[in-house]
Amino acid sequence: MENLTQSKATKLSLFNFKSISTRTFWITSIAFFMCFFSWFGIVPFMPDVVRDLGLTPEQKWNSIILAVSGTVFARLLIGKLCDKYGPRLCYTYLLMLGAIPVILCGLVQTPLQFLICRLFIGFIGASFVITQVHTSLMFAPNVVGTANATSAGWGNLGGGANRLGMPLIAAGVVSFGIAEAEAWRYSMVIAGVVCFLMGIVYFFFTKDTPQGNFKELRASGEFISNKKDQVGFLTVLKDYRIWILFLVYAASFGIELTVYGTMDDYLQNTFQLERVTAGNIVLSFALMNIFARTLGGFFGDKFGKLKGLRGRVLFLSFILLVQGVMLITFSTAISLVVGIILLILFSLSVQMAEGATFSVVPFINKKAIGSVSGIVGAGGNVGAFLAAFLLKSRSAVAEEAAIIANEGLGADVISAAQATASASAVSQGYFIIGFVVVLTGVLALAIRFSTEDEVVENIETKNASGKLVPN
Incomplete structure (x- = not known):
């Protein structure tokens, strides 16, 4: 085990392709990107799917819930499998088997078939866990936070890139004479085939x-x-620190998913923006994953060098507090300029918190990195589900009340009242969520490491960087 630790890469040299650690970093990041690209690939085509399959609004929302739910269970399972069989085989099978429901999604003929495919497509969301396990096994303690955060951030881009990429694939398909109404089907098949090849x-x-x-x-x-x-x-499962990190990731990645999923409508209703403008703003913030997560991992490593494992926890707590304060403040903004500035700061801090989380995860239990990563990763989807449920329930009640209060005053008046009520309800929801994030940041301080863990990490960091860190 000691030799294995010593053989890990001590630098993230992005262009040193002779290094197995660097090659693995790139391949796992690209695989993660493709999984997220395929996982959310149907989103730009939902209006076409609704028309083609005749989905009801309830079936449409159920498809979204099923995709997220499947990921929770898959992440819990895949972590344990990584510990037993290794990330290489786990990712290979996930990519090749996960490609099947992606391809079948392009062949469905009924709403039920579509819902089943969405459930199983969600399993490829477990790719995040394997990516974190694999980079944790490849990089030394002095740089593992940076490597984990960068691979995760670049992989996460797939969830935003599909908003541009899938329509481009569809346009290419149409140029070959395929009917535009069928283009979404071919696009999903192509995405699935790419995932299968990536497994090889x-x-x-x-x-x-x-x-x-x-x-x-x-x-x-x-x-x-x-x-x-x-x-x-x-x-x-008995380690309390894992469940704190579960909550931390729910409060970071889970909240990011929910905020960005609701932000388009919120910006339109609050600041009267056009849909395209609001969508582009949200997409630009999602693209901050290129560097923001990396910063979280980088500072986690830096604080680890300065203050040992406790330093990593202190930085994680701090950046969570910043994230919560930014969301609380944003929820009260009435100026578009101020709102965008606060949203930038929120985006930066939430993604840094995600990176900082997985600068701590590899040190919780080195003999069960996969299991720990799986549990913590599942927390993100649980957080997204709970936060979305809070916002949806508050907004639905407020909109219904607005409709009743303005009944008989005309469609335009009712629509405007709905928008105002929804914006107010979501704003209050953001405030509550931000407060919960702040509490989670305080809770993170309860994560402790034994003196033995600190000493071992001190020695390994010294071997990797040539410098001893204080206990």
Whole structure:
């Protein structure tokens, strides 16, 4: 195990393709990008899907819920599988099997078939967990936070890039003489085929660790060679720190998903923006993943060098507090300029919090990195579900009251009243969520590491950077 630690990359050298750590970093980031691209690939085509399959509003919302729900269970499962079989095989099978429902989504003929495909497509959202496990196994303690955050941030771009990429694929399909009404089907098939091919690339061009694959290392006795070195899943579940990080990721990534999912309508209703303008603003903030998550991991590593493992926790707590304050302040903004500035600061802080979270995760339990990553990763989707439910319920009640209060005054008046009521309800929801995030930031301070953990990490960081950090 000591040799395995020493062989990890101590620098994130992006263009050193001779390094297995660098090659794995790029391949896992691209695979993650493709999974998120396919996971949300149907979103730009939903109006076409609704017309083609005759979806009711309830079925449309159910498809969104199913996609998120499937990911929660998949993330919990895939982490444990990574610990047992290694990230290389797990990602290979996830990409190749996950491609099947993506392809089938383009072939569905009924609403039920579409809902089933959306449920199973959600499983590829577990790709995030494998990406974090694989980079954790490839990079040393002094840079693992930066590597984890960068791969996650660049992979997350797939969830925003599909808003541009899938329509371009559809346009290309139409140029070959395919009917425009059928273009969404071909686009999903193409996305699925790319995922399948990416699985083949992952199998042949990556390894589980810098020294080789789990199977060979176990056979040679170099890595987790006997049962006493393994950690049971129940033991992992009993660690209170994992559940704090579960809540932390729910309060960061989960809130990011929900805020960006509701922000288009909020900007239109609050600041009277056109739909295209509001959509472009939200997309531009999503693109901050290119660098914002990396900053979170980078500062997590820096604080780790200065203050040890406790330093990583202190930075995580601080950036969560900033995130919560920014969202609370944004919820009260009445000026578009001020609102955009606050939204920029919120976007920066929430993505940095996500990166900082996974600068702590690799140090919770090194013998069960996959299980820990899976549980924490699932927290993001649980947070998104709960926050979305809060905003949806408050908004629905407010809009219904507005309709009743303005009944008989004309469609335009009712529509305007609905928009105002929705904006007010969502604003209050953002305020509540921001306050919860602040409390989560305080709770994060309860994460503690033993003196032994600090000493071990001190030694490994010294070996990686040539510098001893204070306990």
